[in-house]
Amino acid sequence: xxxAALLSTAMVLAQGVDPPAPPTAPVPPPAPEATEPVRxxxxxASAQNAPIERETDEAWRDxxxxxxxxxxxxxxxxGSFGRGRMSENAGIVSLCALAFMADGSVPGRGRYGTAVERxxxxxxxxxxxxxxxxxxxxxxxxxxxxxxxxxxxxxxGMTPDDVRVRDALxxxxxxxxxxQNGEGGWRYNPVPDDADVSVTxxxxxxxxxxxxxxxxxxxxVVDGAVRYVRECQNPDGGFRYMRTTGASGWPRTxxxxxTLFYAGVYEDDSIPRGLGYIRRVATPDGGGPNSQxxxxxxxxxxxxxxYLAGGEWWKDWWPRIRRELIDHQRFDGSxxxxxxxxxxxxxxxxxxxxxPKRYLPIFQK
Numbered sequence: 250x251x252x253a254a255l256l257s258t259a260m261v262l263a264q265g266v267d268p269p270a271p272p273t274a275p276v277p278p279p280a281p282e283a284t285e286p287v288r289x290x291x292x293x294a295s296a297q298n299a300p301i302e303r304e305t306d307e308a309w310r311d312x313x314x315x316x317x318x319x320x321x322x323x324x325x326x327x328g329s330f331g332r333g334r335m336s337e338n339a340g341i342v343s344l345c346a347l348a349f350m351a352d353g354s355v356p357g358r359g360r361y362g363t364a365v366e367r368x369x370x371x372x373x374x375x376x377x378x379x380x381x382x383x384x385x386x387x388x389x390x391x392x393x394x395x396x397x398x399x400x401x402x403x404x405x406g407m408t409p410d411d412v413r414v415r416d417a418l419x420x421x422x423x424x425x426x427x428x429q430n431g432e433g434g435w436r437y438n439p440v441p442d443d444a445d446v447s448v449t450x451x452x453x454x455x456x457x458x459x460x461x462x463x464x465x466x467x468x469x470v471v472d473g474a475v476r477y478v479r480e481c482q483n484p485d486g487g488f489r490y491m492r493t494t495g496a497s498g499w500p501r502t503x504x505x506x507x508t509l510f511y512a513g514v515y516e517d518d519s520i521p522r523g524l525g526y527i528r529r530v531a532t533p534d535g536g537g538p539n540s541q542x543x544x545x546x547x548x549x550x551x552x553x554x555x556y557l558a559g560g561e562w563w564k565d566w567w568p569r570i571r572r573e574l575i576d577h578q579r580f581d582g583s584x585x586x587x588x589x590x591x592x593x594x595x596x597x598x599x600x601x602x603x604x605p606k607r608y609l610p611i612f613q614k
Contacts, residue, residue: 295556295557295558295559296556296557296559296563296567297559299559299560299563300605301563301564301567304605308575309571309602309605312574312575312602313352313602313603315578315581315582316348316578316582316583316584316595316599316602317348317361317582317599319581319582319583319595320349320364320583320592320595320596321349321361321364323345323583323595324368327367327371328367328368328370328372329371330342330345330596331590331591331592333590335589335590335592335593338384338393339371339372339375339382339383339393340392340394340395340397341393341396341596342368342371342372342384342397343368343372343393343397343399343400344396344400344592344593344596344597344600345368345596346364346365346368346369346372346400347399347400347403347596347609348596348600348603349364349365350403350404350407350608350609351603351604351606351609352603352606352608353606353608355404356369356404356408356411365404368400369400369414372401372417373414373417376417376421379424379439380417380420380422380424381424381439382394382397382401382417389437390439391428391435391436391438391439391451391452392437392447392448392451394421394424394425394451394455395425395448395450395451395452395454395455396451396455397421398422398425398455398459399451399454399455401414401417401418401421402459402461402462402611403458403609403610403611405418405462405464406458406463407610409462409463418459418464419464421455422455422456422459422464424439425455425470426456426470427439427441428440428441429441429470429473430443430444432444432473432476432480433475433476433477433478434446434448434449434473434474434477434492435448435449435452436448443491444477444491444492445490446478446481446488446489446490446501446504446505446508447490447500447504447546449477449504449508450504450505450507450508450550453474453508453511453512454507454508454511454611456471456511457511457611458611461610461611461613462610474508474512475508475509475512475514477492478508478509478512478519479509479517479519481501481505482505482519482522482523483496483497485526486502486525486526487501487502487523488501488502488506489501497526499526499527499530499531499541499547500542500543500547500551502523502526502530503527503531503547503548503550503553503554504550505519505523506519506523506524506527506550506554506558507550507553507554507557509523510553510554510558511611520558524554524555524558527554527555528562528565528566531547531548531551532565532566532569533569533570533572533573534569534573535572535573535576536573537573537577538584538585538586538587538594539587544586545586545593545598548597548601549597549600549601551566551570552566552567552570552601555567556612557612567604567605570601571602574598574601574602578598579591582595583595584597584598
């Protein structure tokens with residue numbers, strides 16, 4: 250399943266020109282160009298430039314501040330977070346760093362700049378020669394690799410002067426491209442065998458972040474991912490785990506809709522059908538993490554899907570998930586995933602909670 254596989258390892262496009270590297274730095278060869286996906290004017294506006302009334306309040310601010318403070322206290326000297334077998338995973342480290350970046354911090358700058366810098370050093374230290382980002386030696390590393398590549402893309406997009414980040418990002422992106430399977434998706438390991446929706450969204454989101462930062466992504470890679478995800482949708486609007494027959498599930502449906510958005514697809518019948526399924530099955534009703542399987546993973550993508558859809562989708566969804574996350578925050582400021590613990594739950598909750606700040610580049614296009 251989605252989180253079980255994710256957390257066995259960790260538990261998820263502007264035509265760019267590669268910026269010039271200093272003369273002494275090697276410049277990886279560019280990939281073929283892809284066409285910039287432009288959101289059509291009649292596709293409706295995302296929530297990027299359309300905040301809803303009373304989008305934030307004092308309870309929201311207090312919740313976010315306590316969550317960030319807990320996460321900062323949970324960071325270890327080496328840049329990792331928490332304790333136990335998941336603490337060393339580069340994907341979780343990256344999600345925690347993205348939570349700080351959602352507050353406006355970047356490596357070395359901002360009130361959590363030191364924490365982001367430590368996390369970045371940790372991730373860079375675990376980029377292998379092949380480009381795979383992995384740190385705990387477990388099987389199925391593509392979930393963590395996708396989150397780590399997303400983090401590198403967001404860092405590079407906000408601070409494009411670090412040649413180390415650019416080199417690591419390009420190698421990580423090329424590994425993603427080379428491990429796409431014939432169906433158009435990705436699976437647990439960096440080989441082009443089978444595929445599933447939950448791993449595919451991690452890679453597509455990473456590719457979109459890299460592209461936003463100026464790294465060229467081949468059009469055929471994106472087109473293949475779109476084709477694969479469309480083929481995973483069931484008649485009820487939900488998405489199954491793999492392209493073969495299977496039941497719909499709301500976390501993978503959220504991942505499927507988000508994949509289409511991040512691939513530059515804004516007008517497609519699959520999107521409202523998928524959003525409608527999520528609203529029917531997973532609208533926050535106060536139950537919290539114990540009420541739904543894969544709660545934090547699912548809502549991490551569901552909130553992004555609703556935000557990118559904008560309009561009534563975001564207006565209806567945001568107050569509900571905001572209230573639910575506030576109500577289920579622990580006294581110490583953290584959120585706990587029932588199966589995988591505090592750093593994962595807290596980082597994903599904080600990324601959702603801070604979407605109204607609109608700092609992360611990935612949410613700005």
